[in-house]
Amino acid sequence: MNQINLKVQSLSKHYDAKAALTDVSLTAYAGEVIAVLGKNGAGKTTLINSILGMHNYEAQHLEVLGTQLNSQHRPLTIRQRVGVMMQLGTLNANLTVAEQLDLFCSYYPSGATPEFLLEEFDLTGIAKQRFGKLSGGQRQQVLFAIAVAGDPDLLFLDEPTVGMDVEARHLLWQQIKKRRQQGCALVLTTHYIEEAERLADRIAVLRDGHIIAQGTVNEVIADHDSLESAYLKLIRKPTHA
Numbered sequence: 001m002n003q004i005n006l007k008v009q010s011l012s013k014h015y016d017a018k019a020a021l022t023d024v025s026l027t028a029y030a031g032e033v034i035a036v037l038g039k040n041g042a043g044k045t046t047l048i049n050s051i052l053g054m055h056n057y058e059a060q061h062l063e064v065l066g067t068q069l070n071s072q073h074r075p076l077t078i079r080q081r082v083g084v085m086m087q088l089g090t091l092n093a094n095l096t097v098a099e100q101l102d103l104f105c106s107y108y109p110s111g112a113t114p115e116f117l118l119e120e121f122d123l124t125g126i127a128k129q130r131f132g133k134l135s136g137g138q139r140q141q142v143l144f145a146i147a148v149a150g151d152p153d154l155l156f157l158d159e160p161t162v163g164m165d166v167e168a169r170h171l172l173w174q175q176i177k178k179r180r181q182q183g184c185a186l187v188l189t190t191h192y193i194e195e196a197e198r199l200a201d202r203i204a205v206l207r208d209g210h211i212i213a214q215g216t217v218n219e220v221i222a223d224h225d226s227l228e229s230a231y232l233k234l235i236r237k238p239t240h241a
Protein backbone atom coordinates (compact mmCIF):
# COMPACT_ATOMS: atom_id res chain seq x y z
CA MET A 1 0.00 0.00 0.00
CA ASN A 2 1.29 3.46 -0.87
CA GLN A 3 2.24 6.02 1.68
CA ILE A 4 -0.59 8.32 2.81
CA ASN A 5 0.28 11.99 2.23
CA LEU A 6 -3.08 13.39 3.28
CA LYS A 7 -5.74 11.95 5.54
CA VAL A 8 -8.89 13.86 6.38
CA GLN A 9 -11.46 12.30 8.66
CA SER A 10 -14.82 13.82 9.35
CA LEU A 11 -14.00 17.43 8.61
CA SER A 12 -16.74 20.03 8.89
CA LYS A 13 -16.73 23.75 8.27
CA HIS A 14 -19.36 26.39 9.01
CA TYR A 15 -19.43 29.96 7.79
CA ASP A 16 -21.45 31.46 10.64
CA ALA A 17 -24.57 29.31 10.72
CA LYS A 18 -24.11 27.91 7.22
CA ALA A 19 -22.59 24.45 6.87
CA ALA A 20 -20.12 24.48 3.95
CA LEU A 21 -18.64 21.03 4.64
CA THR A 22 -20.11 18.19 6.66
CA ASP A 23 -18.20 15.08 7.75
CA VAL A 24 -15.83 15.06 4.82
CA SER A 25 -13.28 12.23 4.74
CA LEU A 26 -10.59 11.92 2.09
CA THR A 27 -7.24 10.21 1.70
CA ALA A 28 -4.55 11.02 -0.86
CA TYR A 29 -1.70 8.59 -1.41
CA ALA A 30 1.80 9.38 -2.63
CA GLY A 31 1.89 9.13 -6.41
CA GLU A 32 -1.78 9.64 -7.13
CA VAL A 33 -4.13 12.34 -8.33
CA ILE A 34 -7.42 12.66 -6.53
CA ALA A 35 -9.96 14.88 -8.27
CA VAL A 36 -12.58 16.61 -6.16
CA LEU A 37 -15.63 17.39 -8.29
CA GLY A 38 -18.75 19.34 -7.49
CA LYS A 39 -20.96 22.18 -8.62
CA ASN A 40 -20.18 25.82 -7.90
CA GLY A 41 -20.49 26.28 -4.17
CA ALA A 42 -20.22 22.56 -3.36
CA GLY A 43 -17.32 23.22 -0.97
CA LYS A 44 -14.20 22.32 -2.97
CA THR A 45 -12.19 25.47 -2.21
CA THR A 46 -13.39 25.44 1.38
CA LEU A 47 -12.02 21.91 1.75
CA ILE A 48 -8.59 22.96 0.45
CA ASN A 49 -8.54 26.07 2.64
CA SER A 50 -9.44 23.99 5.68
CA ILE A 51 -6.64 21.51 5.03
CA LEU A 52 -4.24 24.43 4.61
CA GLY A 53 -5.39 25.92 7.92
CA MET A 54 -6.56 29.13 6.27
CA HIS A 55 -9.64 29.25 8.44
CA ASN A 56 -11.11 27.42 11.41
CA TYR A 57 -12.87 24.05 10.98
CA GLU A 58 -13.64 20.94 13.01
CA ALA A 59 -12.08 17.59 12.19
CA GLN A 60 -11.87 14.23 13.90
CA HIS A 61 -8.45 13.68 12.35
CA LEU A 62 -6.30 15.62 9.92
CA GLU A 63 -2.90 14.33 8.92
CA VAL A 64 -0.63 16.00 6.38
CA LEU A 65 2.57 14.26 5.29
CA GLY A 66 2.59 12.06 8.37
CA THR A 67 2.01 14.90 10.85
CA GLN A 68 -1.23 15.04 12.79
CA LEU A 69 -2.57 18.59 12.91
CA ASN A 70 -4.66 19.51 15.91
CA SER A 71 -5.09 23.20 15.28
CA GLN A 72 -5.16 25.71 12.44
CA HIS A 73 -1.40 26.18 12.77
CA ARG A 74 0.70 24.60 10.00
CA PRO A 75 4.36 24.14 10.96
CA LEU A 76 6.94 25.51 8.52
CA THR A 77 8.27 21.98 7.90
CA ILE A 78 4.82 21.06 6.55
CA ARG A 79 4.23 24.31 4.65
CA GLN A 80 7.52 23.86 2.83
CA ARG A 81 6.39 20.46 1.53
CA VAL A 82 2.92 21.52 0.41
CA GLY A 83 2.29 23.36 -2.87
CA VAL A 84 -0.86 25.28 -3.68
CA MET A 85 -2.25 26.70 -6.87
CA MET A 86 -5.39 28.52 -5.91
CA GLN A 87 -8.07 30.18 -7.99
CA LEU A 88 -7.54 33.89 -8.61
CA GLY A 89 -4.13 33.76 -6.99
CA THR A 90 -3.15 37.26 -6.02
CA LEU A 91 0.46 38.08 -6.69
CA ASN A 92 2.11 41.47 -6.82
CA ALA A 93 1.04 42.68 -10.27
CA ASN A 94 4.14 44.87 -10.64
CA LEU A 95 6.71 42.11 -10.30
CA THR A 96 7.91 40.41 -13.44
CA VAL A 97 7.53 36.67 -13.93
CA ALA A 98 11.27 36.17 -13.22
CA GLU A 99 11.02 38.27 -10.05
CA GLN A 100 8.00 36.29 -8.84
CA LEU A 101 9.88 33.04 -9.36
CA ASP A 102 12.99 34.44 -7.62
CA LEU A 103 10.85 35.44 -4.68
CA PHE A 104 9.02 32.13 -4.28
CA CYS A 105 12.11 29.99 -4.85
CA SER A 106 13.83 31.92 -2.05
CA TYR A 107 11.20 30.62 0.42
CA TYR A 108 12.42 27.06 0.08
CA PRO A 109 15.79 25.80 1.34
CA SER A 110 15.74 23.11 -1.33
CA GLY A 111 13.57 23.11 -4.39
CA ALA A 112 13.59 24.43 -7.92
CA THR A 113 15.66 27.34 -9.21
CA PRO A 114 13.93 30.20 -11.07
CA GLU A 115 15.89 29.25 -14.21
CA PHE A 116 14.63 25.68 -14.03
CA LEU A 117 11.00 26.83 -13.64
CA LEU A 118 11.25 29.29 -16.54
CA GLU A 119 12.53 26.52 -18.77
CA GLU A 120 10.27 23.75 -17.48
CA PHE A 121 7.09 25.78 -17.84
CA ASP A 122 7.98 27.48 -21.10
CA LEU A 123 8.00 30.89 -19.42
CA THR A 124 11.31 32.19 -20.75
CA GLY A 125 9.55 34.30 -23.39
CA ILE A 126 7.52 36.16 -20.76
CA ALA A 127 10.16 36.24 -17.99
CA LYS A 128 10.48 40.03 -18.14
CA GLN A 129 6.77 40.77 -18.34
CA ARG A 130 4.95 42.10 -15.31
CA PHE A 131 2.51 39.63 -13.78
CA GLY A 132 -0.33 42.15 -14.00
CA LYS A 133 0.08 42.39 -17.78
CA LEU A 134 -0.15 38.66 -18.48
CA SER A 135 -3.14 36.94 -20.05
CA GLY A 136 -5.33 34.76 -17.81
CA GLY A 137 -3.77 31.57 -19.16
CA GLN A 138 -0.22 32.88 -18.74
CA ARG A 139 -1.00 33.79 -15.14
CA GLN A 140 -2.21 30.25 -14.54
CA GLN A 141 1.09 28.89 -15.87
CA VAL A 142 3.08 31.15 -13.56
CA LEU A 143 0.87 30.19 -10.61
CA PHE A 144 1.49 26.52 -11.35
CA ALA A 145 5.27 27.08 -11.55
CA ILE A 146 5.11 28.86 -8.18
CA ALA A 147 3.04 26.03 -6.67
CA VAL A 148 5.80 23.54 -7.47
CA ALA A 149 8.74 25.84 -6.60
CA GLY A 150 9.32 23.95 -3.34
CA ASP A 151 9.16 20.54 -5.04
CA PRO A 152 6.11 19.60 -2.92
CA ASP A 153 5.04 16.15 -1.75
CA LEU A 154 1.43 17.29 -1.58
CA LEU A 155 0.04 19.62 -4.22
CA PHE A 156 -3.37 21.31 -4.32
CA LEU A 157 -4.58 22.50 -7.71
CA ASP A 158 -7.81 24.49 -7.59
CA GLU A 159 -9.18 24.68 -11.13
CA PRO A 160 -5.68 24.91 -12.59
CA THR A 161 -6.52 24.98 -16.30
CA VAL A 162 -9.22 27.66 -16.31
CA GLY A 163 -8.53 30.08 -19.16
CA MET A 164 -5.67 28.07 -20.62
CA ASP A 165 -5.35 27.39 -24.33
CA VAL A 166 -5.04 23.83 -25.58
CA GLU A 167 -1.25 23.81 -25.68
CA ALA A 168 -0.84 25.31 -22.21
CA ARG A 169 -3.41 22.85 -20.85
CA HIS A 170 -1.51 19.91 -22.32
CA LEU A 171 1.74 21.23 -20.87
CA LEU A 172 0.13 21.47 -17.47
CA TRP A 173 -1.36 17.97 -17.75
CA GLN A 174 2.12 16.64 -18.51
CA GLN A 175 3.45 18.43 -15.46
CA ILE A 176 0.72 16.96 -13.30
CA LYS A 177 1.57 13.46 -14.56
CA LYS A 178 5.26 14.08 -13.97
CA ARG A 179 4.69 15.18 -10.38
CA ARG A 180 2.53 12.14 -9.79
CA GLN A 181 5.24 9.83 -11.14
CA GLN A 182 7.72 11.46 -8.81
CA GLY A 183 5.55 10.44 -5.86
CA CYS A 184 3.69 13.66 -5.17
CA ALA A 185 0.05 13.37 -4.04
CA LEU A 186 -2.13 15.79 -5.98
CA VAL A 187 -5.56 17.07 -5.04
CA LEU A 188 -7.22 18.59 -8.10
CA THR A 189 -10.49 20.45 -8.35
CA THR A 190 -11.93 20.99 -11.78
CA HIS A 191 -15.19 21.60 -13.58
CA TYR A 192 -13.78 19.85 -16.66
CA ILE A 193 -14.90 16.28 -16.10
CA GLU A 194 -12.86 14.97 -19.02
CA GLU A 195 -9.80 16.50 -17.39
CA ALA A 196 -10.54 14.57 -14.20
CA GLU A 197 -11.12 11.38 -16.18
CA ARG A 198 -7.83 11.85 -18.01
CA LEU A 199 -5.70 12.69 -14.96
CA ALA A 200 -7.22 11.29 -11.81
CA ASP A 201 -6.68 7.94 -10.15
CA ARG A 202 -9.54 8.52 -7.77
CA ILE A 203 -12.53 10.81 -7.68
CA ALA A 204 -14.47 12.38 -4.82
CA VAL A 205 -17.77 14.08 -5.59
CA LEU A 206 -18.90 16.86 -3.27
CA ARG A 207 -22.46 18.01 -3.13
CA ASP A 208 -23.66 20.68 -0.72
CA GLY A 209 -20.62 20.03 1.44
CA HIS A 210 -21.08 16.25 1.62
CA ILE A 211 -19.00 13.63 -0.19
CA ILE A 212 -21.62 11.69 -2.11
CA ALA A 213 -19.29 9.36 -4.02
CA GLN A 214 -15.65 8.40 -3.77
CA GLY A 215 -13.58 5.74 -5.46
CA THR A 216 -11.38 4.94 -8.42
CA VAL A 217 -12.48 6.45 -11.72
CA ASN A 218 -13.88 3.07 -12.78
CA GLU A 219 -15.73 2.62 -9.49
CA VAL A 220 -17.39 6.03 -9.84
CA ILE A 221 -18.23 5.43 -13.50
CA ALA A 222 -19.70 2.01 -12.54
CA ASP A 223 -22.30 1.11 -15.19
CA HIS A 224 -22.43 4.56 -16.82
CA ASP A 225 -20.96 5.41 -20.23
CA SER A 226 -18.48 7.94 -18.92
CA LEU A 227 -17.42 9.83 -15.83
CA GLU A 228 -19.48 12.79 -17.03
CA SER A 229 -22.72 10.83 -17.17
CA ALA A 230 -21.99 9.21 -13.79
CA TYR A 231 -21.21 12.63 -12.31
CA LEU A 232 -24.37 14.25 -13.69
CA LYS A 233 -26.49 11.44 -12.31
CA LEU A 234 -24.87 11.77 -8.89
CA ILE A 235 -25.28 15.52 -8.57
CA ARG A 236 -28.86 15.46 -9.88
CA LYS A 237 -30.03 12.62 -7.69
CA PRO A 238 -32.81 13.83 -5.38
CA THR A 239 -31.67 14.16 -1.77
CA HIS A 240 -33.75 12.37 0.84
CA ALA A 241 -35.19 14.47 3.59
Ligand SMILES: Nc1ncnc2c1ncn2[C@@H]1O[C@H](COP(=O)(O)OP(=O)(O)OP(=O)(O)O)[C@@H](O)[C@H]1O
Residues within 6 Å of the ligand: 015, 020, 038, 039, 040, 041, 042, 043, 044, 045, 046, 047
Ligand atom coordinates in the same frame (compact mmCIF):
# COMPACT_ATOMS: atom_id res chain seq x y z
N1 LIG B 1 -15.71 33.40 3.14
C1 LIG B 1 -16.93 32.89 3.06
N2 LIG B 1 -17.91 33.34 3.84
C2 LIG B 1 -19.16 32.83 3.80
N3 LIG B 1 -19.52 31.81 2.98
C3 LIG B 1 -18.58 31.31 2.18
C4 LIG B 1 -17.25 31.82 2.17
N4 LIG B 1 -16.53 31.12 1.26
C5 LIG B 1 -17.37 30.22 0.72
N5 LIG B 1 -18.60 30.34 1.27
C6 LIG B 1 -19.77 29.51 0.96
O1 LIG B 1 -19.42 28.14 1.20
C7 LIG B 1 -19.94 27.30 0.19
C8 LIG B 1 -18.81 26.54 -0.49
O2 LIG B 1 -18.03 27.46 -1.22
P1 LIG B 1 -16.70 27.04 -1.99
O3 LIG B 1 -16.05 28.28 -2.47
O4 LIG B 1 -15.93 26.14 -1.14
O5 LIG B 1 -17.31 26.21 -3.21
P2 LIG B 1 -16.59 25.62 -4.49
O6 LIG B 1 -17.06 24.22 -4.62
O7 LIG B 1 -15.13 25.84 -4.41
O8 LIG B 1 -17.22 26.50 -5.65
P3 LIG B 1 -16.65 26.94 -7.10
O9 LIG B 1 -16.68 25.73 -7.96
O10 LIG B 1 -17.61 27.99 -7.52
O11 LIG B 1 -15.25 27.49 -6.89
C9 LIG B 1 -20.73 28.21 -0.76
O12 LIG B 1 -22.10 28.18 -0.36
C10 LIG B 1 -20.14 29.58 -0.51
O13 LIG B 1 -21.10 30.58 -0.74
